[in-house]
Amino acid sequence: MIRRASSPRERRLAAALSIVLVAAVLAVFAGVGGHEYLAYDDDEAITGNAGLSQGLSSDGVAWAFRTTLVANWIPVTVLSLLADQELHGLSARFVLIENVALHALATLLLFFAFRRLTGTLWRSAAVAAVFAIHPLHVESVAWAAMRKDVLSGVFFAATLLAYARAVERPSLLRHGWVSASLAAGLLSKPTLVTTPFVLLLLDFWPLGRLAGDDGRFDPKRGGRALLEKLPLFALAAASSIATLFAQRSAGAVVAANRLALGQRIANAIVASADYLATSVWPAGLAVFYPAEVDGWGISRVAISAAVLLAITALCIVERRRRPWLLVGWLWFLGMLVPTLGLVQVGSQARADRYTYLPLIGLSILPIWTLAEIASRRPTLRRPLAVTSLVALVALGSVAHRQVGYWRDGATLFARARDVTRDNALTRSFLAEALLAAGRHGEAADEMRAALRLRPDYLEMKNNLAWVLATNPEIPLADPGEPFRLAVGAVEATGGRNPQTLYTLARVFERDGRFAEAERTARRAANLARSLGAEAFALEIEAKADELRGRTPDPKSGARRSEPGAAQGGSSLP
Template sequence: MFRDQISQRSLTIVAVCVFLAAITWLVFGQTLGHGFVDYDDPQYVYDNLEVTSGLSLHGITWAFTHSYYNNWHPLTWLTHMLDWELYEGKPGGHHFTNVLLHTVGVLLLFLVVAQMTGALWRSAFVAAIFAIHPLHVESVAWIAERKDVLSGVFFMLTLGAYIRYVHRQTLGRYAVVWILFACGLMCKPMLVTLPFVLLLLDYWPLNRIRNERLEVGSRRLGVSSQSPSGSYGEPRWSLVRHLILEKVPLLALCVVSSVITLLAQGDAIVSISRLPFWWRLNNAFLSYVVYVRQMLWPFGLVPFYTYPKTALPGWEVALSIVLLIGITAAVIALRRGHPYLVTGWFWYLGMLVPVIGVVQVGSQAHADRYTYLPQIGLYLALTWMIADLAKASRRQWILTAAATAVIAFLSWSAWIQGSYWRESEPLWKHTLAVTPNNEVAHNHLGKLFLEKGLIDEAIAHCQAAVNSLPNSPMFQADLGTALLRKGLTDEAILHFQKAMELEPNRTERAKVQSNMGNALLQKGLTDEAIVHFRQ
């Protein structure tokens, strides 16, 4: 009979894995027919000479010894090189790798959560939401965001290795955790928060901060996944100290990764003079709440969210702070009966810290891709809370129907969101439809129309971008290029001059000077043009 139960459980696990893979490919299979987009794909793939040279010893050396485009993620570069080796410039192959990696991450998440909690169906629902939530479309459908899905696989593998280590704490098993974590950091440094997630898992569901020894079995570790009210005691602080010290080798990796990241992203980190600290902090509070709203209502998603042009709405900031404090207080108050709320909520808060904007990289207010791993915490907390409430009411059919409806709704929404990523033009037109004054969308459309020879349309969009953000050297230079194509040389020169004044990067300034030289040549000012070409 025991063997029959094991066999039935194994069949259920296989069936769930097949279902999870099916819905993932149902939503994202369309991307195999998509092209590249002009948003980082050129720099990461088809215009990158190191990538288009394929996988080689030189390429491997370059990946590990260079930071490029303000990032050091050598394993991510190696996957792009391998893709080019396999598919060359065919975007469908590159998309296939993204979807495949995402599918592996989904299956690993299900297996890891099920192993920790013993709750198959709850774990399956968490993995299903992770698989098809529209917020994750950007991470999967965007080739240049390979680092999300690749780091996600190593994140899940690290969790799985950690569970094995918890079963039997040997140096060899800890070394596997350390190596997998190091690999994850070499895919995307945002994983520096993983040791904090492990501490949360020590709290629930592994229950390591109360018990020196864990129950070891084929079904579960630590406490029951049901966690009845009042059954979760207070932590033993001597064990907490031990568990923190246990993470020191992992924290050492975090320090090294953080230093490398700061050095690599030096040019991309926005200075306090451009974006004051209080503004960043207020935007961080707003972003935490915005991500929750987008999780619950995943519409109006775009690849770039701009900052308000004047000031952040004070009432929204205040409301966000009140909501965050209120939710945190409720989670702490309910911790004994519902410990999963602590793990889930602080997983979400903690994993977002590196990208919440206090240290601002780039000019976006927030980004869908940042939620790829952090929102797993919310999926866990909400799934367990709703399932516990439904169990108390003894109306399981309602829960099953609701879960089915949620999966169907999210699949439909994600499929539509994924369709916008088929090409650059529909992506940026959708962005403008959602955020009409989006200067990044205007500028990208301007360059697209310029490539198509639609000069007037290009000038209109480039001018709109400059009007929205006049201190952008890139926008000034692109408008100058469009005006030069129109034959408006004097106006083009004015914008090239402005771009050179604003551009802090020597390489980018040199490109503008080359355009300035071409404009001066058109006016017959050869000597002045030569000066700019030489510079």
């Protein structure tokens, strides 16, 4: 049951530890104020989201509950961004600083909640410290679009604290605060759907609400604990339905033929083991880990499953003597479930941000186990304390370095390229960031690398052809490369995509084939207009008018990219 320490000395120590926790967050994340928005979700969620310009007007608030943000219905997160629009016009500096402030608040609430739930001071502070500075949490804080993560962290910790108070002195109002906190959390990020199960785990330990006087499970008490959480399960179910609907509407749920169920289960097993490994040894972290579409090797899946099953078995065996092992482990696995890709969303195998709340449970295992060892062998207290402090400092140091990789897109995706393999999507985002920085030759090299990994990457074929066509200063080892890429993109789209046709027109222009360029551009403009893309059609027509009547400069020589190519694009679809 809950124990509340109230001595003045302990209250002063708790206040001092709170200050230290906030200082640790600030020390690790101090650099984010100089970071930029990324062309990866930040553009869709913030910089390119016209609805945010409404601010906290009545129309803006109503819109927050109607819209989705990056394929998620998360109105509380949208409201926070609308407030940012009112305060500072969505400056990247202040949006990221607010992420840090929210993370610090979540850290404090977590400390208060654990102290109330467990009656411990140093162990609760240790759990909060791991949450505050673990390198896996950098992604959730240093990425502006992940406002939903830090907001959900605040409301999750508030739910735990409200639940501790409700258990301590039950009342309708106090249970109402639990429901309200969870509802706000679900409206910030729907992965909190497993929170009611976490509360049941806390009923088992440390609250001891499920056992009878003999220490064994009491079905009546268990039934009451489950019954009181029915409103929370109802909230979680409603959130799950809304989330699946929003993601299907946005096309974020991958078709069943992309990853079969067996592959998704295998990926979930491997991802869980990888999360465990990077929690213990956070090296080689990246913004994107590609899913293995061809499937994981049987040995990798078998080893991962064996590790997970062995830990689970150990926790079950020790559930009476060391109940925190089972609670922390099931907390970790249970809160990962919504993110493991059993319903595949996107093409990632895993993501660091998905550990934001599950890692709290995992941190319980070593912290309470070390405390038990120290209590049994007092001579080890000082060495264990020093070792724990060194480990925390090491985590903070790695996290601080990880924060630096998030300063801009080129740095972030270059890092991801370097620490992952066969990562075509990361190379495409790196190319985009390099283009934005004016580093066109390097961008073209990354695009070529992406195409070597995925020869069927249609968008990359078109993009590389465009870059080579519009940046003639890029040297070409193969003069026919832009033409082959552009024709391949046009053929792959059946000649029904105005963008690929326009790219081909620009390739013709690069090679001095202006008549062919004009004809192809007008064809692209007509197609764009038929598809309702009037602004794009006007842009293409302006280029076609510019090309009319132009002739190659005889001093420059002809640069025909494909000798013997069909004239006027007549052989194209």
